[in-house]
Amino acid sequence: MSEKEVVLRLVLACILGGAIGFERERNSRPAGFRTNILVSLGSTIAMIVSIKLFLEFKASQSVDPGRIAAQVISGVGFLGAGTIIREGFSVKGLTTSAGLWAIAGIGLALGAGFYLSAITTAILVILTLTLLSKVEKTISNIHKKYLIRIKAFDQPGSLGKVGSILGENNIIIKDISIEHCYNEPNIYVNFRVKKPRHIEVNSMFALLAGISGIIEVQIKELD
Known part of the structure; x- marks a missing residue:
C-alpha cells in the first residue's frame, strides 16, 4: 500500500464522515460534524494500520488483520452509548448512535480499500437520515404520542x-411508571401512550x- 493510497483513503474518510456529520449537526444532534469525521478517520486509520501490520509481518501466523477492526x-459501541439520552419518558440519540456505528463501518471499508462499498x-x-426521516415522521403521526x-x-x-379504557379506544401503552405521594394515601401513575388521530384529547x-378512584388527570403531547 503506497503512501498516496493511504492519504486518499484518509481524505475520503474525512469527506464521507463530514457529509454525514453535516446532516447531524444541522439537526443539532449529540454527535455532529467533527465527531463523525473523527470516527470515520479513526476507524480508517485503524484498518490501514491493521493491514500494514499484516503485510509487514505476514510470515507470522499470529497477525490477524481483522483483530483491530473488531x-x-x-469501541464505537461505547461511544454510541454516550449519545443516547433519556429525557423523562423518551429516549433520544438512537439514530445518531446507529449513525456512528455505520460510519465506523465506512471507515473500515475505506481503510481496506473498498471504495465502492464505502x-x-x-x-x-x-x-436514510434525510429523506426517510420525513417518512418516519409521517408514520409516527398516525399515532401521536402523549x-x-x-x-x-x-x-x-x-x-x-385505566388500562381497559385505553385498550378499548385503541390507545397503545408504551411505558408506565408509578410514584407514591409523600404523606398521602395516593399515587401518581405516568403512562406514555400512542393514540389514533380520531381520538380527541x-x-x-x-x-x-x-373512572372511580381517579383524583386528577393531566395529558401532555410529546415530541
Missing part, C-alpha cells in the same frame, strides 16, 4: 380500569377522569 466496532454506504446513510399523568387513590383495580380526558 475492536473498533466494540461510498455507496455513505450515500445510503445520508439518504404523556398521561394520573393521580389516584392507592387501591387495587385502579390501574386495571378531550374525549380521552373525560374517559379517564370518569
